[in-house]
Amino acid sequence: MxxxxxxxxxxxxxxxxxxxxxxxxxxxxxxxxxxxxxxxxxxxxxxxxxxxxxxxxxxxxxxxxxxxxxxxxxxxxxxxxxxxxxxxxxxxxxxxxxxxxxxxxxxxxxTGVQFRQAVQMAAACCRRLDYLRQENDKLRDKIAQIRLVDRAKCYLIEHKGMSEAEAHRMIEKTAMDTRRDRAEVAAEILEEE
CATH class of the missing domain: 3.40.50.2300 (Response regulator)
Known part of the structure; x- marks a missing residue:
């Protein structure tokens, strides 16, 4: 921007x-x-x-x-x-x-005034729709990240014998220690498959 x-x-x-x-x-x-x-x-x-x-x-x-x-x-x-x-x-x-x-x-x-008001309303609708679509995209990204983390937890539970709490803690701690987000850590874990 x-x-x-x-x-x-x-x-x-x-x-x-x-x-x-x-x-x-x-x-x-x-x-x-x-x-x-x-x-x-x-x-x-x-x-x-x-x-x-x-x-x-x-x-x-x-x-x-x-x-x-x-x-x-x-x-x-x-x-x-x-x-x-x-x-x-x-x-x-x-x-x-x-x-x-x-x-x-x-x-x-x-009238010119009526037309300009209609254009302003249409533009406002467009901007509102853009905002809602951006928010929707953010939510989809968040859901995708949650699913990725959940898949990584399942992998750790099934293949590494961890409990769900241990798998969660391991992903959280690795993310904090390496200053990455949980989805990056989860993707890395799943690459080990």
Whole structure:
């Protein structure tokens, strides 16, 4: 992290030049200085494979699809906060279903303030999801370490005739004495197999 500056990134899938300028202007006000703008759902999918976007904005309809399929794809395949822009009648019809998937639906026409608030909410969702995924990764690592230590204890019990308390104490003491974590010591013990 030393020296790296986080630059938030936004993807705008929209086929209209006027809309693109409007959307890009408003996301730039929020710190998304060079949003990636694409004109189709297919191109948006390709770009999502290359870049981790913080926010994905889909201005419906797109020339190759309406856009709701792209919004659920973006939710499933990325950590991005996803906003779907649709005409008021359509937005009302699809918002319940899409919101269940985690897509924010904003009815057109909307004000600049409403749009910026939606982008801020989507970005906040993305950051929250990133935090939860990091915590989940930490828990998985911890569980893997516990399993490794347990396997090493079982090895010591079965092959070295130690009691569970002795095996535990031996792993703990070796870890302290050698200033390593218990998982490293456990891995070393299991390498002896």
């Amino acid at each position: 030393g020296g790296d500056v986080f630059v938030p990134s936004a993807l705008i899938a929209s086929a209209g030049n006027n809309a693109n300028e409007y959307l890009a202007k408003h996301v730039a006000e929020l710190g998304y200085l060079r949003p990636t703008i694409v004109a189709s759902g297919g191109e948006a999918r390709r770009r999502m494979g290359d870049i981790d976007f913080e926010v994905v904005i889909i201005n419906t309809p797109l020339p190759d699809e309406f856009g709701h399929e792209l919004s659920t794809y973006a939710v499933e395949k990325s950590n991005a906060g996803v906003i779907l822009l649709a005409k008021a009648g359509t937005a009302d019809q699809i918002s319940d279903k899409l919101q269940q998937h985690g897509v924010l639906v904003l009815a057109k026409p909307f």
